[in-house]
Amino acid sequence: MKTNNHSSLALLLPLRSGMDLASYMQRFISDFKMCTGLFESQICNRGGGAAVIFSADVNDNGNPYIFEGCDNQLKNLILSPARNKVQEDNAYRRALLVIKQGGFISMGLSSFLYRQQGQEHFSVPSVIYQRNDRKDKRIPIDGDILLRHRDGQSIAGKLRDITPSGISFYADKAFASGEMFLASFEVLSCAITCETIITVAHCKPSLEGGVNRYIIGAQMQLVAAQRKKAEQLYLCRKKAFMKLVSRSSRFINQ
Template sequence: MEYLPLVFLSGADELPLPEPEALGAVEGRSAIVYGPEEDDDGLLCHAQGWDMGDLVLEPTTPANGEIPSYNKALIFLFAKPNLLGFFADWKSFQKGAHHFRRPNLVLTRRARQKQRLRLDGDIIVRRRNGSTLLSKLYDFGPSGASFYTDAADFRSGEMLLAEFEISGCGSCETTATIVRVETLSHSHYGYLVGIYFHLTKAQLQKAEQLYLCKKAEAIRQLSAPERHRWAPPETV
């Protein structure tokens, strides 16, 4: 269980032996399931609620061929306004959905506590297939970011390594999971990819520093006298 706080988020609250109704895993909530294999990019699912104490997760794409048996899976569940992380024992696959036993311990924290900032910056994305991509950031916050790309093979649930640089503030590197891919119709780029960071305590502090640095810069720009028609003249 020591692994979970590292890949989850620092500052999370612990829920030992939680009751199902306390987790907010209602029908339609999104979840990502990871198996024990190192090359597992994660399986995006929708929660179907609880069945006799078992958490039911239905894959967003129908299974082709052999149905995976997860044994013990790492699951991230987006139960707004909270993000949950826990290990759960796989029980069975029935009627197109995976059934997991109720977890013994759940880590939870509120998702996206700070609004993201629009900014110009670069992000280097390293994928598990060995490819590296340089892209432009669209927005950034302490818990995640989004970037432009023309690559058409990004998928929700994919885990990657992201290194981003915020001009005038610094840089940070962290693992991240893709949580959405949007097709753009009126843009120079084909897609907008949203990612959620998996931060250690030190990485979280760095990300928050970058956010506050850029936030302060934005505030300074908004408060600059030349932006306001009725601003008093500067004194020498």
């Protein structure tokens, strides 16, 4: 099953920004659950899909691939380059595979094994991380967020990403699921300021430390005017991010 859905997959991935593979994975691994091998992940049973492969080169921002499926006999993952390759095979002796298929996103560390009939065979990651594919893609966002609790306490944080109905941000303290705040945030690049009630959905430790010790995901409770602003902000950031993805794609094709 061929697919060219690489742009939507790229939207899900943060910029690598010169990180090694382990550090890069930590930027978004908190949204994934750990699976123990092929059986639990069901990668071989969901058909083909889009994929992005990152080499160990810290300047490699990922190359688009087509996930063809599995060699069930040899227990290999089979992929084909979606465009002209810019990496040699030996660059993938240690690689991060991200695969989008059947309503799921899967990722894991792998290595190139061999090429056969134009297809590339990769080892099965010893640990596979997986999550559901969201209808509304999270878009990275920069800016400050100010939270006000009903007891009058104010807490500052840093925005992380946004969807039309949800937001995540960094904070230096943990929040309990169900806590409610009045949130105000401004994104200067879009010239949009939003103020809305948010309800904490989850809180996870962040490896960044400092004032970014926790990642908080929250649902926004939006009236009509607020929903319009949130959608404008989401579309503004999505447009900017798609331009960045397009520039990266042009660079890959050079």
